[in-house]
Amino acid sequence: MTKYTSINKSIINSSSATENYIIIWLDSDINHTNENTKNSFHSIKHMINSFETFNNIDECSNYFKTINNEQIFLIIVDSFDQQHSHLNNLIKETIQINSVYIFSNDPLKEKSWEDESKKIKGIFTEIKSIINVIEQNINSSKQKYSTTSIISMVDMNFDELHPSYMYSKLLIEIILKINYDNKAKKDSFDYCRKYYADDNVMLKAIDEFEQDYQNHSPIWWYTKESSIYILLKNALMTDNIDMMIKMGFFIRDVHQNIKNIYSQIDRTVKFIVYRGHEMLDVDFDKFIKYKGGLFSFHGFLSTSTNQETALNFANTAKLYDNKIGILFEMNIDPLMCSIPFASLDKTSYYLEAENEVLFATHSIFRIGDMNQIDDRLWKVNLTLTCDMDEQLKILTYHIRNEIQGITPWHSLATFLYKMGKYDEAIEIFNRIVEVTNDNDNEKFMTTLSSTYNNIGLMYDSMGNYSDALSWYEKALEIQSNSLPSDHPSLATVYDNIGMVYRSLGDYTTALSYCEKTLEIRLKSSSLDQISLTNVYSNIGMVYESKGDYSNALSYYEKAYEIQKSSFPLDHPSLTLSYNNFGGIYSLMGNYSNALLYYTKIIEIQEKSLPSYHPSLAFTYNNIAHVYQLMGKYTISLSYYEESLKIQDKISSPNQLSLASTYNNIGLIHRFIGNYPIALSYFEKTLLIEEKSLKSDHPSLALTFNNLGTVYQSMKEYSTALLYYKKTLEIWQKTLPSNHSSLAAIHNNMGSVFDSMDDYKQALSYYEKSIEIQQASSFTNHLDLASTYNNIGEAYRSMKDYPNALSYYQKTLEIEQKYLSSTNPSLAFTMSNMAVALEANNQYEEAYEYAERAVDIFCQAFGPNHSQTIVNQKYCDQLRQKLLPVN
DSSP, X not given: OOOOOOOOOOOOOOOSSSSSEEEEEEOSOTTTSOHHHHHTTGGGGGGOSEXXXXXXXXXXXXXXXXXXXXXXXXXEEGGGGGGHHHHHHHHHHOTTEEEEEEEOSOGGGGGGTTTSOTTEEEEESOHHHHHHHHHHHHHHHTSTTSSOSOEEEOOSSTTOOOHHHHHHHHHHHHHHHOOOOHHHHHHHHHXXXXXXXXXXXXXXXXXXXXXXXXXXXXXXXXXHTOHHHHHHHHHHHHTOHHHHHHTHHHHHHHHHHHHHHHTTSOTTOOEEEEEEEEEEHHHHHHHTTOTTSEEEEOSOEEEESOHHHHHHHHGGGGGSTTEEEEEEEEEEOTTTOOOOEEEOTTTOSSTTGGGEEEEOSSEEEEEEEEEEEETTEEEEEEEEEOOOOHHHHHHHHHHHHHTOOSSHHHHHHHHHHHTTOXXXXXXXXXXXXXXXXXXXXXXXXXXXXXXXHHHHHHHHHTTOHHHHHHHHHHHHHHHHHHSOTTOHHHHHHHHHHHHHHHHTTOHHHHHHHHHHHHHHHHHOSSOOHHHXXXXXXXXXXXXXXXXXXXXXXXXXXXXXXXXXXXXXXXSGGGHHHHHHHHHHHHHTTOHHHHHHHHHHHHHHHHHHSXXXXXXXXXXXXXXXXXXXXXXXXXXHHHHHHHHHHHHHTOSSOOHHHHHHHHHHHHHHHHHTTOHHHHHHHHHHHHHHHHHHSOTTOHHHHHHHHHHHXXXXXXXXXXXXXXXXXXXXXXXXXXXXXXXXXXXXXHHHHHHHHHHTTOHHHHHHHHHHHHHHHHHSSSOOHHHHHHHHHHHHHHHHHTTOHXXXXXXXXXXXXXXXXXXXXXXXXXXXXXXXXXXXXXHTTOHHHHHHHHHHHHHHHHHHHOTTSHHHHHHHHXXXXXXXXXXXXX
């Protein structure tokens, strides 16, 4: 049994450091690498993400594999001199390594490293010399014409920008509308001070910025490349939402400064600007295929009218053997595209900036001709355009409408909710409450109740249900005192309260609130069909949780009919219905249909969400579960691990969603026999749930059940039975008497008594399980097959082979109908039949089933798996019995 915990939050992967650089110190003598060594690099601390130390090459190599976007400066102490050949191979294979420095007291050792790699910059006898070279390298790559703006290119679908472009652009749109007061600006400066808390030079620069900000133009400060400029540039470069919001006032001011200058230009004049750029080989190999496609710079774009200036920066790529230099030649026709730009001849901090042109954020270009002009140097023609692919344009329009709020601050909070930044959204909502304090105003009370409801929604999405319920009830109290009983705003809060009770496992109360919601929605004179979609979907979820799949499917279909007539079939809103269908078909054993719907979700999400959005993690989790039910454990585990990878990237993950993923990974390890690993994952699950859920929550019982199955597999039957009894106690209290979970726990308890040779007790639990399944409005045939198999096992142990074979046959008939021909469950059943047939002296039939079982085990687990080996040995023994006696 696998838990489903909905994930409705997201994050954009971001770095908290000012630049994407890491220094790694590799020294076999751990005593040599101390705090004094780290402190030596204090002067460039603000330039790097982190300083890491290793005394083992393999551990260092494993760390390299975790690096995605950062560039590595590797310092190798000469204690590794004897392993330089191994290290050189590692350096060549790791594209993230920018430069390598050998630290040695003996400069003669240089010969052992020479000509091995262009990345190796030489032998250094002083740390200070290494620091100076690294600083020069970083400063060179930080120049405003190098890779400073994150880029969106067309993906595999021609002419489509990455969805991160849309979210970044929408955030900037909101920021430009916000009226930042002195408090907001002070918050920005305080954020910078906190960020640079240990850097006195930077702190002094921030003080200067704050005190003198009004004395110069925003562009002057931007081109000065101050401490705040560095944070702003990094925020735009990495789409770091938190940092972009903190730097919001500066983004707005720079944009407005550009716009003011732009308003005074002659827009009939076409012109050309240039930009030097570096790109990794692997990225350039993709880029070169997309001539005619779209290309975007997310941040403010610095260019030059002087080609030689840009070419100098493009040529810096030649210093690296894994980069390509690009000279972008950009054709600008102001009449064709209205994106603002400004010539900086009178506004830049630098007097020599007369050739510089600064464009506003999110400029889009059409890719034209590409020509190689030198070794690892290309010239690429770009044309400024306002084009956006139609799919992204439609999606942007819908998302923009969805995040539209009463004020820009409301829009920002809603945007953060959409992106899964719940803590940050709560901070904005609290700010809204603080600045609006007219308690006698009816409009204020309406806004306040809406804000309370939204704060509740944030806590709800984080899995903090008690706090969510508290805020929803605050909102309901205000609305009940000021609104008629059938007002649509009441319906919204009722709906949210209902879903919290569902999450808490109180399905009766949940259904009562959902039905109140439906009653109001249906009475509404201005009936909102989309709001009905949510009500129907939520009622379906409650019925699904109750085990009433027929009613659940009925409500899901009602919701889908409305969505189908309201949105295009690839709109993100449809993922709600597709997910509902995927879940219900999975529970009903229709795995092909379940995978069909989940695949539709992935196709939509990959086009409309950032790469590390938690909704993707949720979908991966569900796909993994289906493959798990199909017995394809290797594929299943890969999807679960992909889901966990995304959740690990989230700063404040939904703990219950994380628990669900731990649980599911534990299940896979149990199925493939890795019991200690399975146990560790279930214990992680339990630790989270005991902190987050009531002691009688059904999900907690499910974890007890899963722990029981592991202890049973480890032959610790008394411990297994203890956990099963805990499970039964909770489910009998919280679930309907014919719920499938009750059938499952009776089946599991029966199997423990079976293992303890108490077959009479085992059969009584198995028969109770069958009774519950047959009383249910819907029968999961594979669960029924499992119970039939267990009854067969009990009869076989009692040496009642005809009855055993009868139940095995029932099992096999169901499994052959609902499972793929290579599912391991079929092999287990066939193996059981073989043993019973052998005991009944039917050797030929036994050998036939044993042989088929081995074939399936080999396909599912491989020839070296313990199950394959054990069953092959048994098959060989049967074959010996069939050989004629000489």
